[in-house]
Amino acid sequence: MEINVVFYHPKNPQNLHDVAALAASLRANLYVIPRPGVDYKLEMLQYRARTRLKIVQSMAEAVNSIGDAVYTVLETYGDRYLHEIEIDGDKVAVIIGAEDYGVPRHVLDSLEKPIVVAKIPTAVQGMSYNVAASLAMALYEVVRRFRAGTP
Incomplete structure (x- = not known):
């Protein structure tokens, strides 16, 4: 199985480091779409986390690089819970968004690949x-x- 993680506009460098460590633990490819104006010290991140880090400039570039896969976006506006979606195939991409605004719908709407938007149950909706x-x-x-x- 090939696992890909796409992180859209991370805000907090520590969260990016944690995401990179998770991706590295599964030998997943990590695509980072940098937030304009934020310096992540990516060279140090790649060395320390030993992740397969790829910097891309847009969601479309990340999706084009990954190719055919099962794409799942984690968002509070998801229409299904994570445990309800099908994850079949041998290539998966999990997309996570910025800590403060997630992945805007218009970014996902512009993609040509089928994408499932899922949410994780919480005690308080939203x-x-x-x-x-x-x-x-x-x-x-x-x-x-x-x-x-x-x-």
Whole structure:
């Protein structure tokens, strides 16, 4: 299974480091779409986290680089819960967004690949978990299903 993570406009360098560590632990490709004006010290991040880090300038560039895959976006405006979506195939991409504004709908609407927008249950509707915690939950679900052989 090939796992890809796309992080759109990260705001907090520590969250980016945590996401990179999660991606590295699964040997996943990490595509970062930098937030304009934020310096992440990416050279140090790539060395320390030993991740397969790729810097891209847009969501379309990330999707074009990944190619055919099952694309799942984690967003509070998702229409299904993460555990309800199908994750079949041997190539998966999990897309996470900026800590303060996520992935705007217009960014997703401009893509040509089918994308599922999913949410993780929370006690209060519209609230969300920390971006690294959300990614950890999603990656756990992806790997669990792959190992169990169920979509």
